[in-house]
Every structure is written in structure tokens, then in C-alpha cells.
Amino acid sequence: MSDTTYTKIFSGSFIIVQLALDRLKGAGINAIVKDESESGRLAGFGASIQGYQELYVSNEELAQAKTIITSVKEELES
Template identity: 35%
Template structure:
């Protein structure tokens, strides 16, 4: 299996993810977003919680960590 150049930095709700994306884009980081349904069922039908994951390129990890730490401290 090939090693990925992207690293997951956050998993959370749409609201948190949108804020982090905005902050990352302000410092010229283009994150990759993945939907992650924790129940494996369609959330519209079964009421599951749809989580989102944020990935950044490994070369941008240090800059992205500062954003995540700032979110966690607030």
C-alpha cells in the first residue's frame, strides 16, 4: 500500500470543520475534506451524525497544527 502525502488533522461536526477550513485557507492551506458517517447508515433516514475529516498535505502539517490548537484552546 502506498504511503499518503496527506495527514488527518481533525474529525468533527460541519460547523467546526467549516471554521477550520476558513482559517486554513487564510494561511494558504487547501485542505481535503472527507465525509465520515459514524453509524454507516444514511443520516437523513436514520438520524446518524455525519462527521467530516480534514486532511492536509504533510508539508503543511506544522502550520495546520497551529490552527487546530487555537480551535481547541477556544
């Protein structure tokens, strides 16, 4: 079993994270979405920022993922 380390590559609203996730999946990159507000809701606690998510990728795929995230950000800014 190999130890993989993940790095947070992006954070934002649900919709933007889903767009980035779709682009990463299209490139064959498996990313992990962390949603603390949903975890808190399921546990019975309130969350301060609803819909805020974080996107993590394996360090092995980090360089390629950064390129994709940069293009998503540029697309949103234009």
C-alpha cells in the first residue's frame, strides 16, 4: 500500500468547485472534495459558510492539476 499525500488546490463555492472538479476528471485526475458545512450539518452542528468547499489532489498529479485550475480561474475572470 502506498502513502499518498494530498494538497489543497482550490476552494470556493459549490458551483465553481464542481466546475473545477469536472475539468480535473476530464483530464483523468481524481480529486477529493471536502465540505465542512455538509459534514457539520450531518453531525447536527451549524456551519458558518454554507456551500464552501475545498478541492484536494494527489501530489503526484499536482502539476497537471494546477494548470487546469489556472485555466478555470482565467475563464471565470473573463
